Amino acid sequence: MGLSVTKKIISSHLLDGNMLPNEQITIKVDQTLGHDLTGIMAAQMLESVQVDKVSTETSVFYCDHNTLATSSENADDHMYLKTAAQRFGVYFSKPGNGICHFLHCQRFAKPGKVMLGADSHTPTSGALGMIAIGSGGLSVAKSMVGEGFKLTTPKVLNINLTGNLQLGVSAKDIALEALRVLSVKGGIGYIIEFTGEGIECLSVPQRATLANMSIELGATTGIFPSDQVTRDFLKGQGREQDWVELLPDDDAEYEKAIEINLNELEPLVAKPHMPDLVAKAREVGEVKANSVFIGSCTNASYSDILKASKILKGKKVHKDIDLTVGPGSRQVLEQLIQDGVLADLVEAGARILECACGPCIGIGQVPCVNGIAVRTSNRNFKGRSGTNDASVYLVSPETAAATAITGKITDPRDIVDVNILKECAEPTSYKIDDCLIISPAEVKDNKKVDIIRGENIVPLPERGVLRADIEATTVIKLGDNITTDDIIPANTDILKYIANIPKFAEYTFCYTDETFVPRIKKLKNSVIIGGENYGQGSSREHAALIPMFFGVEAVVAKSFARIHKENLINYGILPLVFKNKTDYEKIDMDDVFAINDVYAQVDKGEVTIKVVNKNIAIKTILEVSDFDKRVLKEGGALNYLRNKLK
Ligand code: MIC
Ligand code: SF4
Numbered sequence: 001m002g003l004s005v006t007k008k009i010i011s012s013h014l015l016d017g018n019m020l021p022n023e024q025i026t027i028k029v030d031q032t033l034g035h036d037l038t039g040i041m042a043a044q045m046l047e048s049v050q051v052d053k054v055s056t057e058t059s060v061f062y063c064d065h066n067t068l069a070t071s072s073e074n075a076d077d078h079m080y081l082k083t084a085a086q087r088f089g090v091y092f093s094k095p096g097n098g099i100c101h102f103l104h105c106q107r108f109a110k111p112g113k114v115m116l117g118a119d120s121h122t123p124t125s126g127a128l129g130m131i132a133i134g135s136g137g138l139s140v141a142k143s144m145v146g147e148g149f150k151l152t153t154p155k156v157l158n159i160n161l162t163g164n165l166q167l168g169v170s171a172k173d174i175a176l177e178a179l180r181v182l183s184v185k186g187g188i189g190y191i192i193e194f195t196g197e198g199i200e201c202l203s204v205p206q207r208a209t210l211a212n213m214s215i216e217l218g219a220t221t222g223i224f225p226s227d228q229v230t231r232d233f234l235k236g237q238g239r240e241q242d243w244v245e246l247l248p249d250d251d252a253e254y255e256k257a258i259e260i261n262l263n264e265l266e267p268l269v270a271k272p273h274m275p276d277l278v279a280k281a282r283e284v285g286e287v288k289a290n291s292v293f294i295g296s297c298t299n300a301s302y303s304d305i306l307k308a309s310k311i312l313k314g315k316k317v318h319k320d321i322d323l324t325v326g327p328g329s330r331q332v333l334e335q336l337i338q339d340g341v342l343a344d345l346v347e348a349g350a351r352i353l354e355c356a357c358g359p360c361i362g363i364g365q366v367p368c369v370n371g372i373a374v375r376t377s378n379r380n381f382k383g384r385s386g387t388n389d390a391s392v393y394l395v396s397p398e399t400a401a402a403t404a405i406t407g408k409i410t411d412p413r414d415i416v417d418v419n420i421l422k423e424c425a426e427p428t429s430y431k432i433d434d435c436l437i438i439s440p441a442e443v444k445d446n447k448k449v450d451i452i453r454g455e456n457i458v459p460l461p462e463r464g465v466l467r468a469d470i471e472a473t474t475v476i477k478l479g480d481n482i483t484t485d486d487i488i489p490a491n492t493d494i495l496k497y498i499a500n501i502p503k504f505a506e507y508t509f510c511y512t513d514e515t516f517v518p519r520i521k522k523l524k525n526s527v528i529i530g531g532e533n534y535g536q537g538s539s540r541e542h543a544a545l546i547p548m549f550f551g552v553e554a555v556v557a558k559s560f561a562r563i564h565k566e567n568l569i570n571y572g573i574l575p576l577v578f579k580n581k582t583d584y585e586k587i588d589m590d591d592v593f594a595i596n597d598v599y600a601q602v603d604k605g606e607v608t609i610k611v612v613n614k615n616i617a618i619k620t621i622l623e624v625s626d627f628d629k630r631v632l633k634e635g636g637a638l639n640y641l642r643n644k645l646k
Pocket of ligand 1: 037038537539540
């Protein structure tokens with residue numbers, strides 16, 4: 001049987017284990033990325049274990065999330081990240097240069113390589129035929145010092161694209177269709193590999209939209225072959241030498257496959273509050289919006305914004321709509337200026353934002369009370385936009401532009417002749433100017449660099465080794481699909497404390513249960529109870545770090561999202577799964593748990609919890625590798641690495 005692109009790259013990167021179903025393997029990591037939220041954690045870890053220099057081929061820290069400095073904390077974070085990058089041999093991309101994932105595709109991603117990125121949308125670089133996996137900052141820091149990445153041999157889910165995208169229908173609509181068919185859980189345990197004649201009509205930025213949203217499908221990552229389209233893109237970026245051809249064998253084997261016929265696809269919308277609540281734009285009903293945002297790492301390429309501008313040209317933004325546009329990178333912004341696209345947008349009434357994440361994560365443009373926001377980003381979880389009562393609809397740039405004109409969700413085909421979109425291609429050659437990137441080569445003696453730590457950068461909280469016997473109280477009981485945004489939400493007021501855990505921790509579960517923080521503070525040790533897919537969404541490791549800081553010993557859930565489970569292990573918290581899901585019903589808040597002989601139970605991978613006040617026992621499974629068991633026993637990744645490097 002032939003090999004998929006995924007399996008070809010994995011087999012060329014195997015450090016340990018055999019590429020067999022359910023086998024634990026370790027793969028070499030060539031590149032890493034982190035940013036001004038997650039990179040700080042990685043940098044603190046590098047400092048704490050005192051390494052001289054990273055050992056990856058390319059590691060980059062981007063400033064793209066926390067760019068709205070309304071007080072000094074964000075600037076402190078950026079200064080810390082910059083000096084830490086220079087100290088450890090990491091590229092540093094200054095604020096304004098663009099959104100990490102999009103920029104990484106443009107300037108660093110290479111076919112055939114493996115990247116681990118401290119952000120869930122790291123898969124975006126899969127558009128160029130590389131395996132790019134999102135993880136927490138500590139896992140990324142580990143791979144920056146040559147640890148490799150451990151995972152279970154992934155299964156490969158093939159999405160075969162047939163036909164051709166019709167005008168007015170976009171790569172975003174393919175991603176939403178995949179979500180409609182597979183749901184937010186459909187990709188769990190899989191790497192999604194896109195193939196078929198349909199991919200030939202997709203540019204690298206369009207492929208990036210799809211690879212980006214593979215995480216919304218629950219997948220480990222998404223990947224495209226590296227073909228002539230990839231070569232042309234790299235050539236346009238002045239990096240043709242980085243191209244290698246990488247195609248699946250004709251008889252490549254996939255564990256699961258679906259087909260999407262692009263000829264039949266229509267503009268789609270994901271309704272609040274999950275990306276898989278998908279409906280046709282024409283059938284979503286009358287949804288009057290307050291704001292429209294075109295941007296984010298999903299949909300802010302030159303051609304995305306050009307298409308929106310073509311629809312808006314000569315028209316005006318509806319009186320009730322606030323339209324903002326955030327280009328994905330400075331390279332895109334310059335091209336839009338040069339070609340007069342920006343002028344068309346401004347004339348239509350759009351507000352131009354800087355090249356950063358911005359509204360996608362509630363950093364600016366937080367909707368009004370009970371607001372309705374229509375966005376081209378990838379997540380519409382409750383609270384994600386910076387306020388808990390907003391409703392966010394996810395759409396393509398074309399649908400966003402049409403909506404901005406009419407004031408209500410509109411299929412672009414209903415208000416313009418879509419032939420105007422015919423010429424909206426990516427440029428064949430891009431303007432190359434990396435002046436906002438500081439290369440490690442510019443630093444003469446990295447060991448002499450002083451890391452500048454403003455007041456806002458406080459040392460990471462630490463924990464000791466795993467306890468031999470645990471006694472803990474159930475502090476909260478939650479339902480299914482709890483996101484990391486639910487655990488520790490994101491917006492400007494909150495995120496500025498990303499490097500100051502005691503302050504950041506004050507916002508834990510603030511939208512879900514206002515009493516959580518005062519209650520957990522009164523407890524010495526506690527346990528969190530979750531439903532299915534606990535910790536889905538962003539890689540925000542603070543969703544594990546803060547519980548550790550508050551003394552959470554275990555999270556017991558029906559199932560976990562992959563990155564969050566990794567993060568819990570990295571912070572020494574036991575991720576336990578109910579052996580019998582109905583036991584979930586037997587547990588209430590304030591129940592007192594006892595887990596005895598913890599080390600032996602961890603080794604066995606089965607942990608029995610005594611519910612002391614109810615005199616019952618609940619069986620749970622600890623489904624982790626032997627390596628993870630070791631990390632857990634040592635009290636998390638920081639302790640593990642420190643012990644190892646000693
Ligand atoms: C997100 O989209 O939620 C973020 C902000 O980019 C996160 C990173 C973080 O939470 O720090 C992600 O996707 O991993
Ligand atoms: Fe930034 Fe949003 Fe992309 Fe996360 S999903 S990296 S916040 S643009």
